[in-house]
Amino acid sequence: MLRSATILQARLPLGDPHDCSDDPDEIALLRAVYDTLVVRSSDGFTPRLAQNWSASREARLWRIRLRPGLIFHDGSPCDAPAVQHSLLRMARPDRGVALGASGVWAPYLAGAEIVAEDALTLRVGLNEPMADFLDLLAQAYIAAPSSFAALDAGRTRAPIGAGPFRIVRVTASEILARRFDAQVSGPAPAHYEIIWRAEPDPALRLAALMERRAQVATGLDFATSRALDAAGGTRVETLSPVCVVVMMEAARGPLSDPRLRRALDLAIDREAIARTATGCAAAPLAGFVSPRHLGAVEGSAPNRDLARARALVEEAGHGDGLRLTLDYPTSMPDEAPAIAALVADQAAPVGFSIDIRKHEDRAAYARLVSSGEAGDLCVFDSTPLSTFRTLREKLDSRAPGPWWRGYRNPAVEAAIDEGRREPEDARRGAAYARAFRALQDDPAWLCLYNPLRVAGLAGRHRDFRFPPDGAIDAAALPPLAGV
Structure with a gap:
């Protein structure tokens, strides 16, 4: 029997595979059409296009062996030269686009020696050690070189x-795909045909699922989706690794003083912000990355301490209070307006007066932040599922990325240097845990919460789980009853 499944999601953003996205709607489409050398699993990484891999002691030289006989959808070989071309395209400064900034992959791949030693063996010599190189490869979608001209022209x-x-x-509201039976690099998908449909309204997505007009619906409302269980469906809840934070400008202005950053951190009530801004659809953050990240330290969010916060403000010479500016977008996260108001209200009792500035254009807002022109505070919600990349791109003063906001901490940078050279996961995680604690003591951001994402499936599927990145994997769906 040839099964078909219909998936409803808010949008159908099928973009360039060599850009950078943590949008679960886009990841769901990309991972269905493209494949990667490795895939992240609950206990590390699992081979996909790669058969195996090895790294030198300091993690600068990587050798990847591909599975034999791989092909692209057009019948061309998916071999080491093809993978080489995808990695070289990722390394270009005009690729790796993320929220208005380009070149996300370039610091890791530009200038690297990427060589196809033979049809099945790829050698990658990095400019710097990167023990977490598999983090990058898990997002390195391999595209047929024959498609590059169209991709470069924006035809994605x-x-x-x-x-x-x-x-x-492909239409504006629907994408139809069929199983590529010529090869399967993982377990065979249960469905021959997948139909993705765009439905912006989560209430309508839920209604269609409950009425069996669809078999999967993602991005459901946290509260109303509870009706699924009583209706014979399956409600699947997962913690998103994306961290919602308020970045602090540490290069200039009042928040260049670590005492004032710490005071702000002590003034906020993360649990109240998560509860109020999201309707309880979030888990408060204990630090700069989620519990899914390597090196995250278990424990509750830091306690609010208004007395200590007030004392730090006075110690910094602002006993009469001080004024800050806070920029926020109207989407990504959608709760940003509520976050801005809550942070301003919670910071007021310890002496901070916060002027709030709204930005309707999300791409322009990202450019404002990456250019360093945002105010003292800015709401942000993008975090790669890689502790090293988060540290390297946002918190390392020696190689400032587009989202670095002037933060400097020698203990954090020492942990980055130790972790990037350590091939053993437990020891690397211990190094990143030291960075985690250092950032708790000397915060660069107000770390607020991880969203809770909800999807629904038709029928009872109690063992179904999201992948670690929180985006649906169409190939891993259980057999679902026909619509």
């Missing part, structure tokens, strides 16, 4: 990958 809606599904038809 006819992709040619080596993933479990091949695109058959």
